[in-house]
C-alpha cells in the first residue's frame with residue numbers, strides 16, 4: 070500500500086542543515102494497522118507527511134499503491150491525497166461549521182448532489198456513532214466526539230488508508246480506548262489500512278499488528294507487535310514496552326526498598342517473562358515440587374497481545390542454595406527471559 074525506500078529529509082534552519090529522516094525504508098501492507106512509535110522530535114510527523122506528499126523527501130522514493138509519488142505534479146498529488154485520509158491530535162475542525170458542515174467540507178468540489186452528500190454523511194455519522202450530533206458545533210462536543218467527527222471527515226472520500234498522527238494523545242484513557250476501538254472496527258469492516266503515529270506503546274499494543282520504532286530519524290527496530298514485545302532488541306524499545314507492563318514497576322520497588330521485595334539471606338528475586346508456548350505450564354508448582362524450593366509470587370502481569378498471552382511474574386525463591394540453582398537452571402531453559410533482580 071505504502072512503501073518508502075531510503076527516504077532522507079533535511080530541513081535548513083538558520084542556514085544549518087538539519088537531518089530529520091535518515092534512510093527510512095518501510096513497507097505498509099494493505100489491510101494492516103501499522104504503528105510508528107518514537108519520542109517527540111523523532112521525525113514521525115515528518116514521515117507521515119511524506120506519505121501523503123505534504124512533505125517532499127530530500128532523497129528517496131515513496132510508493133503509494135505501486136506509484137512513486139515523489140516528483141508528481143500538484144494536481145496528480147491532489148488525486149492521490151483523496152485516497153489518503155488523515156486525523157490529528159488537535160482534531161482540526163472548523164469551529165464555525167456544524168458537524169455536518171465539517172464532514173461535508175472535503176466534498177465541496179466532488180460533483181455529488183445535495184441528496185448524495187446527505188446520504189453519505191448520514192452513513193458516516195452512523196459509522197462513527199454520532200447520529201444525533203449532525204447539527205452540533207465543535208464547541209458543543211467532547212474531545213472523543215470531536216475526534217469521531219474528524220474520522221468521519223477523513224473517510225468522506227472513501228480513502229484506502231487512514232493516517233493517524235497522535236490521534237489519541239489529547240484524550241483521556243477511556244476515550245482513547247473508545248477511539249482505538251472505532252479504528253479497529255473501521256479496519257475490520259471497511260478493510261481500511263491504518264497507520265498509527267504515537268509516542269505511547271499502549272496504543273501500539275492495543276491495535277497494531279506491526280510496529281516500527283523511530284529514533285532520531287532512523288528505524289531502529291521493526292516487526293510484528295508480538296515479536297517486538299516479547300523479545301525487544303533495543304534499549305529504547307524496552308523502555309517503551311516497560312511503560313505498558315506492571316512488571317516494570319519492580320525496579321522502583323527495589324530502589325525504594327519496598328518491604329514487598331525485601332529478601333532474607335539466600336533468597337532470590339526473579340523476573341520471569343512468559344511466551345505463548347510457556348504460559349500455560351504450571352511453572353511455580355512444578356519447581357516447588359521438583360526442586361523443593363518455595364516460590365512466593367510478588368506480582369504478575371499477563372496480557373493478551375495479538376491474541377497471544379504475554380507477560381510474566383516477579384517471584385521470590387527460597388530454599389537450599391543448590392536447589393535454587395537447579396530451579397533457576399530449569400526456569401532459564403523453559404522461559405524466554407529470566408532476570409535475577411536481587412539476591413538476599
Ligand SMILES: Nc1ncnc2c1ncn2[C@@H]1O[C@H](COP(=O)(O)OP(=O)(O)OP(=O)(O)O)[C@@H](O)[C@H]1O
Pocket residue numbers: 080081082087089107108109110111112113114115116235
Ligand atoms: N518545516 C520544518 N522546518 C524545520 N524543521 C522542522 C520542520 N518540520 C519538522 N521539523 C523538525 O524536525 C524534527 C522532527 O519533527 P517531527 O514533528 O517530525 O517529530 P515527531 O516525532 O512527530 O515529534 P512530535 O510528536 O513532537 O511532533 C524536529 O526537530 C522539528 O523541529
